[in-house]
Amino acid sequence: MQGNAACAEGAIAAGCRFFGGYPITPSTEIAETMARRLPKAGGVFISMEDELASIAAVIGAAWTGTRAMTATSGPGFSLMMENIGYAAMTETPCVIVNIQRGGPSTGQPTRAAQGDMLQCRFGSHGDYSIIALTPNSVQEMFDLTVKAFNLADRFRVPTFLISDETVGHMRERVTIPDSVDIVPPAPLAEGSLPYEAGEDGIPGFAPFGSGRSVHVTGLTHDERGYPDTTDPEAHDRLVRRLVAKVESARHDIADYEVINPDAERVFVTYGPPSRTVAQVMRDHPDESIGHLRFRVVWPFDESALGKFPDAKVFLMPELNMGQMVREVQRHADQPVVPIAKIGGELHTPAELLQALEAHG
Amino acid sequence: MIAPDWLREDRLPHIYCTGCGNGSVINCTLAAVEEMGWKRDETAFISGIGCSSRAPGYILTDSLHTTHGRALAFATGVKMARPDFNVVVFTGDGDLAAIGGNHFIHACRRNVDMTVICMNNQIYGMTGGQGSPTTPTGAFSTTTPYGASEPAFDLAELAVAAGANYVARWTSYHVKELTKAITTGMQTPGLAFIEVRTQCPTNFGRHNKLRSIPDMIEYLRGNAMLRVKYDRLVEEGADIPEGTFTIGELVRRRRPAMGVKQ
Numbered sequence: 001m002q003g004n005a006a007c008a009e010g011a012i013a014a015g016c017r018f019f020g021g022y023p024i025t026p027s028t029e030i031a032e033t034m035a036r037r038l039p040k041a042g043g044v045f046i047s048m049e050d051e052l053a054s055i056a057a058v059i060g061a062a063w064t065g066t067r068a069m070t071a072t073s074g075p076g077f078s079l080m081m082e083n084i085g086y087a088a089m090t091e092t093p094c095v096i097v098n099i100q101r102g103g104p105s106t107g108q109p110t111r112a113a114q115g116d117m118l119q120c121r122f123g124s125h126g127d128y129s130i131i132a133l134t135p136n137s138v139q140e141m142f143d144l145t146v147k148a149f150n151l152a153d154r155f156r157v158p159t160f161l162i163s164d165e166t167v168g169h170m171r172e173r174v175t176i177p178d179s180v181d182i183v184p185p186a187p188l189a190e191g192s193l194p195y196e197a198g199e200d201g202i203p204g205f206a207p208f209g210s211g212r213s214v215h216v217t218g219l220t221h222d223e224r225g226y227p228d229t230t231d232p233e234a235h236d237r238l239v240r241r242l243v244a245k246v247e248s249a250r251h252d253i254a255d256y257e258v259i260n261p262d263a264e265r266v267f268v269t270y271g272p273p274s275r276t277v278a279q280v281m282r283d284h285p286d287e288s289i290g291h292l293r294f295r296v297v298w299p300f301d302e303s304a305l306g307k308f309p310d311a312k313v314f315l316m317p318e319l320n321m322g323q324m325v326r327e328v329q330r331h332a333d334q335p336v337v338p339i340a341k342i343g344g345e346l347h348t349p350a351e352l353l354q355a356l357e358a359h360g
Numbered sequence: 361m362i363a364p365d366w367l368r369e370d371r372l373p374h375i376y377c378t379g380c381g382n383g384s385v386i387n388c389t390l391a392a393v394e395e396m397g398w399k400r401d402e403t404a405f406i407s408g409i410g411c412s413s414r415a416p417g418y419i420l421t422d423s424l425h426t427t428h429g430r431a432l433a434f435a436t437g438v439k440m441a442r443p444d445f446n447v448v449v450f451t452g453d454g455d456l457a458a459i460g461g462n463h464f465i466h467a468c469r470r471n472v473d474m475t476v477i478c479m480n481n482q483i484y485g486m487t488g489g490q491g492s493p494t495t496p497t498g499a500f501s502t503t504t505p506y507g508a509s510e511p512a513f514d515l516a517e518l519a520v521a522a523g524a525n526y527v528a529r530w531t532s533y534h535v536k537e538l539t540k541a542i543t544t545g546m547q548t549p550g551l552a553f554i555e556v557r558t559q560c561p562t563n564f565g566r567h568n569k570l571r572s573i574p575d576m577i578e579y580l581r582g583n584a585m586l587r588v589k590y591d592r593l594v595e596e597g598a599d600i601p602e603g604t605f606t607i608g609e610l611v612r613r614r615r616p617a618m619g620v621k622q
Contacts, residue, residue, distance in 0.1 A: 018441050044440045049466040053433035056426065056463075060406070060437025063424060064445070068437070086427050208422035209442065211401040215368070215417055217425035226371060227417065227425075 003141040003168045004071075007097060007161065008033035010145030011069050013180045016095070017043035018068035020057035022050055022076060025109040026165040027099035030071035051076035055083040055096065062087075062094045063216060065207030067149055071097035075106060077116055078123075084158055085124030086218045088242060091156040091195075091203065093185055095148045098160060099168040100319075102344050111344025112165035114271055114319040118326075120160045121298050127239050129246035131253060132160040132298040134270040138172035144295060146180045151253065153185040156202055157246055162297070164319065166272045166346060188212060193223040195238075201245030247299050254301035256294045263290025264312045265359055267352070268305075268328055268336075270294040273317040276347045280356075283349060289356065297324060302331035313359045315339060317347045363390035366400065368420045375414055379573035381532030381558035385479050386415050388535050389448065392542035396446070403446040406435040408460060410486050411560075412452035412479035429460030432467040432476065439472050439619040446546070447474040453494040454484045457513045461493075468522035471550040471617040476524075477542065478515055478553070479532075481560035489563030496603065500567040516555045520611045525550030527610040531557040531580040534607065541609065550617030557584070557605065 001009070008030050011019070019034040031047070038045040044061070048054040054070045061068040072080065077098045087094055102108030103115045116123075120132050131151050133144040145161055152159035188194060188204030194214045197203045206212040219227040220235045228234040246253070259281065265288060267277045274293045281289060290308050305314070305328065314336040316325045322338040329336045339355050341347050367390075376382050393403070403421045407413035409428035416423035426434045431449050439447045456464050456478050467476070483501055484490040491504040494515065498507045516529040526548040528541040538556060545552025559565070559576040570576040583601075585593075587608040593600055 018437065020437060046436065046440055048433060048436070049462050052430060053436070053463055053466070056430040056433035057437030057440070059426075060424065060434035060439075061441035062437075063422070064438055064442040066441040068441070082427055083430065208404050208438065209401055209445065213368075213400060213420050213422055215423045215425065217417065218427060219425070224370075 001138055001171065001174045002029060003138045003163065003170045004029035004099065005033050006138045006141040006174050007071070007145045007163070008037060009176060010142035011095070011149070012037055012041050013142070013176065014067060014146040014149040015182050016067040016069050016149060017041065018058065018061035018066045019043070019045050019070065020048045020054040020061070020068070021070050022048055022054050022072065024073045024076045026101055026168050027071045027073045027097065029168070030097060030099070051079035052083065055080040055087070058094050059083060059087050059090070059092045062092045063208050065209070069095040069097065071099065073099050073101045074103045074116060077119065081123045085126060085128065087158040088124065088128035088130060089218045090216050091242070092158065093152040093156050093205070094158050095145070095152055096158055096160050097145070098162050100162065100164040102342065108344050110165065112272065112319055112346070113342065113344065114164060114323065116162065117297065117320065117323040120162055127243055129243045130158055130160060130298055131155065131246060131296065132162050133255070133295060134162050134297050135167055135295070136271050136274045136293070137167065138170055139174050140295070141167060142174055142176060150181065150183045154183060154202070155246055155249070156185060156205060162271070164271060194225045195221060196223040197241060197245070201241045201248070250299035250301045251303060253296055253299060254304065255296040256292060256301070256304045258307045259291040260287050260289060261307050262287060262310055263308060264288050264310055265356060266290035266292055266308045266311045266314050268292045268314045268316045270297050270324065271319070272346055273319065276317065276349060276352055280349045280352045284353070300327045305332050313337060315355050315359065317341065317352060319346070362387050363394050366390050366393060366420050368418055371418050374418055376411065377562040379559065379561040379576065380411070381481065381560065382412055382415060382479050384532040384535055385477060385538070385556050385558060386418065388539040389477060389542055390419070391539045392546055395543050396546050398446050402444065403448070404438055405448050405450065406438065407431050407450040408455040410452040410455045410484070411481070412450050413455060415450040429455055429458070430463060431455065432460065432463040435474055436467060436470070436472050439474050443473070443619045443621050449474060449476045451476065451478050452485070453478065453480040453482060453515070454492045457493040457515055465518065465522040468519050468524040468551055468553065471523055471525055471615055473549055473551070473617050473620040475542065475545045475552045476554070478555045479558040480515060480555050481558045481564055482512070483560055483564040485560050485563045489567060501564070502567070516553065516610050519553035523615055524553045524611070525615055525617060526552035526612050528608065529555040529557070529605070529610065530607050531584050532559055533577050533581045534584070544612070548612060549620045550615060
């Protein structure tokens with residue numbers, strides 16, 4: 001099965017029943033699969049007029065308590081930024097898939113890249129936090145899409161599946177389980193205000209039609225959901241909570257793979273560069289070479305770096321000019337070396353070996 | 361008071377200026393909602409950004425105050441996911457015709473079953489009176505200090521051309537006719553578009569010698585002409601005064617619609 005098709009199948013298995021999208025290479029097969037599969041699953045597929053409308057429709061559907069998703073690539077992702085901020089501010093659970101391609105601008109529509117890693121975290125204006133998952137296989141396109149829906153609902157936050165052309169168009173064997181775990185959002189408790197949160201910072205969810213007459217606004221709002229746009233404390237309280245509910249749970253949300261924890265030279269990856277690292281490690285078995293692969297990149301769990309106590313250097317192959325490497329550098333005491341590659345092709349094992357030798 | 365059960369009294373005082381026409385439009389809409397017998401937990405009010413778009417914040421239902429221009433796209437998601445909901449969109453001329461123009465024509469084309477009420481005050485009111493796509497040619501605003509040089513959009517005609525099943529235009533002066541039009545729109549499956557020419561003495565009026573509220577309302581009333589009369593005058597070849605706009609029902613039809621309650 002193709003990666004993009006596996007993503008769509010994962011969404012349907014997770015109970016996604018609304019897809020609003022706009023065709024864009026290399027993500028289009030997700031929309032095509034949803035268009036074919038959703039009506040038969042009792043869901044709604046709608047081809048919107050642009051990506052601004054796609055994410056808007058998804059947020060609207062999400063407020064009816066329907067699991068909803070859209071999929072796009074760089075140019076469409078840029079268009080979605082305003083409403084991604086709206087989803088963060090209004091705490092709307094939704095899933096946004098970005099099958100990354102070469103940018104900036106129209107760039108390389110049919111080539112892989114990891115150029116939107118910071119955009120997905122910081123692309124909309126203002127302070128907020130999100131969750132982003134990075135699959136490296138067709139199986140993970142399925143599994144992590146399911147996981148994205150559960151995280152989006154649990155934290156009431158827009159959640160991203162940040163993949164790329166390579167994984168989206170890759171064909172591999174996939175195991176699709178008979179059923180998957182679906183964890184719905186915690187309901188709004190009787191007597192609680194719509195934006196009143198407990199210790200975890202996550203308010204209960206009262207979708208439209210639940211009789212709670214919730215007012216949803218992108219303006220700074222109080223616990224009732226009513227606009228309160230000039231009180232510094234109201235803004236401080238709201239925005240700090242939006243960030244803290246995700247960041248304070250980063251160890252809990254974390255999902256990463258550790259290979260050779262005693263290693264001194266450690267590759268740090270997410271997405272398809274991990275496949276090249278795996279090849280290098282197969283070809284050159286050596287316990288002094290380690291591999292830390294993130295399946296969740298945002299919120300960034302810095303404690304993962306501590307799983308390699310003997311590390312002398314972290315090597316970071318990325319399909320961009322160095323994006324996540326900044327986050328790793330921020331938290332690591334050791335040198336962190338970017339192995340940046342752009343142009344649309346994966347790193348070759350030889351390129352990674354060269355980097356290893358340079359830091360041997 | 362019209363529809364007291366539908367007001368968020370704890371949100372008062374409202375933000376509207378003295379003499380604003382938006383309150384009349386909200387009143388007419390809630391009167392129509394009462395006539396329809398809608399239930400609060402089956403109804404969603406949705407809006408974009410601007411003075412008009414603050415209206416859902418004063419109405420006691422589930423309400424979605426969204427981003428500038430995108431209300432119809434959000435509403436499409438709500439209504440397609442839950443066709444059993446009654447969906448009303450409040451928007452304004454800047455929200456609908458400028459930044460949201462593409463969503464407007466596509467929502468009409470899809471003919472999604474919802475009622476869209478545009479409070480067209482011919483100005484960007486919230487930001488202090490800049491020229492919008494419906495500012496009449498020659499009218500003054502903070503960004504058309506020498507008079508607007510661009511032609512204005514006719515929103516109701518645009519909705520007809522794009523495919524909405526029901527289209528009407530009234531003013532905030534014509535409250536009885538407006539209430540009836542909104543009710544008819546709510547009864548008609550498909551997208552109902554009601555354009556309401558609304559007075560804005562604060563930001564439109566003050567630049568156009570219509571600062572007094574009665575003058576501003578008289579300007580709307582005086583320039584409004586029933587469609588039948590307008591059509592007759594055109595047929596007779598009679599002179600039509602400058603600034604005239606038509607009021608009444610433009611279309612009521614049964615094109616295939618989406619998101620209709622079964």
